[in-house]
């Protein structure tokens with residue numbers, strides 16, 4: 001008894017330490033930055049003496065500011081003299097009431113402004129000036145940049161603290177001090193909501209009801225994509241999909257795993273046709289389908305990972321050209337439908353869909369799972385309705401054995417098993433982040449599809465951050481195929497890139513693919529090799545360690561993506577919101593609202609992102625240690641190899657910190 | 662004999678899990694054999710639809726189980742023996758019925774035969790119970 005108490009106390013202390021560690025960045029950095037706390041609140045003051053202000057000349061043109069990185073000194077007075085060389089641009093400095101219009105050909109003076117808050121700020125174009133307008137960004141760095149310094153220090157500190165934690169207290173069943181094996185049977189244990197949820201999920205109509213609105217949105221996406229305003233941020237198809245949906249998905253993964261796949265319209269049409277039912281279960285189980293078998297060699301994440309990469313290579317194209325997005329979705333929905341009519345199961349979702357691939361990959365970090373209450377019961381139950389189906393539901397369309405399933409990756413949460421099981425053995429559980437990740441990492445030997453998904457996702461969050469929020473125009477110009485102007489169907493020829501544009505895009509494509517597919521994995525392999533050396537073990541091949549360790553990129557990458565998603569929403573929330581009122585971008589106002597674009601707390605974004613980076617880093621280190629413990633059965637070698645990997649993780653975290661801080 | 666469908670095991674399972682659980686006042690021939698009738702209908706449909714025998718017979722086990730649960734007003738069984746027995750017997754019977762239908766026995770005849778012998782069995786077992794009391 002006493003022992004248990006002691007453990008609990010130890011747990012609580014560690015949870016507190018971790019919490020503090022995560023909140024520290026906010027506090028400490030704010031404290032340091034503010035040196036003189038009152039001044040922070042009015043960091044940019046209009047100065048009354050004009051005399052000594054320094055003039056900074058800036059040209060604004062589609063879609064860049066020149067210079068794109070501007071250094072000023074703390075306390076310095078600055079006048080920005082902004083000239084537009086082409087169309088009307090806006091001039092906005094993050095979080096301040098600086099908002100100017102710069103008409104074509106004219107020069108506008110802004111200031112004098114005094115900078116009393118050190119750190120990196122974004123200068124953004126505030127007036128829609130063309131397809132790439134949301135990407136028109138410059139960095140303003142107020143020196144000395146304490147913020148970056150503090151961020152770096154906190155990152156290193158976090159790495160060291162977590163390393164010390166695993167060295168002294170690390171256990172296989174604890175993640176950051178929390179028992180990762182504790183699960184809550186939501187349907188049984190949570191009062192009122194549990195039984196209610198169970199009823200809802202066992203109701204056959206739920207799937208249809210969730211899919212229908214999404215299908216209608218999809219139709220709207222096609223309509224607006226093909227016929228609406230060709231400027232992306234004014235068009236429903238772009239603003240809602242690539243800002244709202246794209247961001248929300250990352251949160252959904254953490255809280256609800258693959259719940260998107262419950263309501264996704266892409267495979268739904270094929271499923272309905274194959275089942276010859278919208279809702280019910282056909283009592284004669286005849287698929288309207290060719291009933292082919294899915295080839296084993298394709299039953300993995302390779303195609304999905306690559307299709308996510310390819311989609312990302314085109315991302316700047318996709319997010320600025322409604323037509324291109326609409327065409328992509330059209331291809332996906334046709335593929336989803338046709339594949340179902342060839343193989344009547346969710347193989348499109350398992351192996352092809354780019355979203356399905358990364359959602360599935362990260363879903364092991366979710367605090368949510370659909371599992372059996374007791375696997376023993378399932379194993380002793382030859383009926384296996386969850387696989388074969390019953391009059392109450394279809395056999396698992398994802399081709400799992402739900403009763404014995406041990407990971408979220410391929411569970412699309414269709415809840416057929418919940419409807420099927422006659423023993424009431426399937427349920428939803430709440431659990432710790434990445435509860436079964438170490439076991440999965442060890443189990444998955446000689447399969448590297450998910451490893452590469454990890455490398456791709458991790459590399460791409462960095463490229464996305466650069467492309468969406470970085471100051472370097474040349475990267476965006478590359479990714480954009482050098483086509484400055486957007487297009488709609490009426491001017492489809494503009495969609496065909498010029499030779500020069502295509503060459504530029506090749507730079508981007510090669511750079512991104514090289515980093516994601518070769519450079520980062522190679523570095524990771526190198527570190528795994530070093531980790532193996534450090535652990536002084538002979539009987540475990542480097543490739544196994546490489547494969548297993550690569551799974552820690554799942555939680556690490558996800559936290560970075562969540563940081564990206566938060567930024568996306570805080571900066572660009574106005575576009576999707578307005579798109580509901582004016583989906584085609586024709587100036588409608590269906591619901592009577594139209595918000596001006598302004599970012600919410602843009603100067604605080606780095607302080608929101610940093611704790612997420614640190615959480616990801618901490619999880620990565622701790623999971624590495626747990627995986628190592630499983631490999632080596634000894635604390636010492638486990639710690640040593642973890643320490644080696646930590647260097648790599650910290651380096652990657654610092655890279656990201658540098659981008660945001 | 663061709664088309665001989667044995668209901669012996671089924672009636673054992675029914676006695677244990679079905680007949681004893683029905684809460685209807687008047688137990689008729691129809692009530693006693695209802696799940697089986699539906700099961701036979703299901704197999705007939707499956708054959709006509711050209712489905713494959715093995716998978717469908719296994720599935721029929723689940724069909725029988727769910728019919729029994731429905732007939733006794735339950736959503737689940739918490740007794741794994743029950744689910745397994747009913748599944749097993751349903752599957753076996755489905756195989757017999759399938760063969761009989763394929764051999765050309767008419768649906769009506771099969772139903773008559775099955776219902777008849779099940780009802781006799783039911784009466785016999787109840788008789789025994791009553792005389793044992």
Ligand code: SF4
Pocket residue numbers: 260261262264265266267336348349350353354355356357412
């Ligand atoms: S895998 Fe893709 S297509 Fe399938 S449900 Fe999920 S998001 Fe939709």
Ligand SMILES: [Cu+2]
Pocket residue numbers: 061062063088089090125126127128129133136
């Ligand atoms: Cu602009």
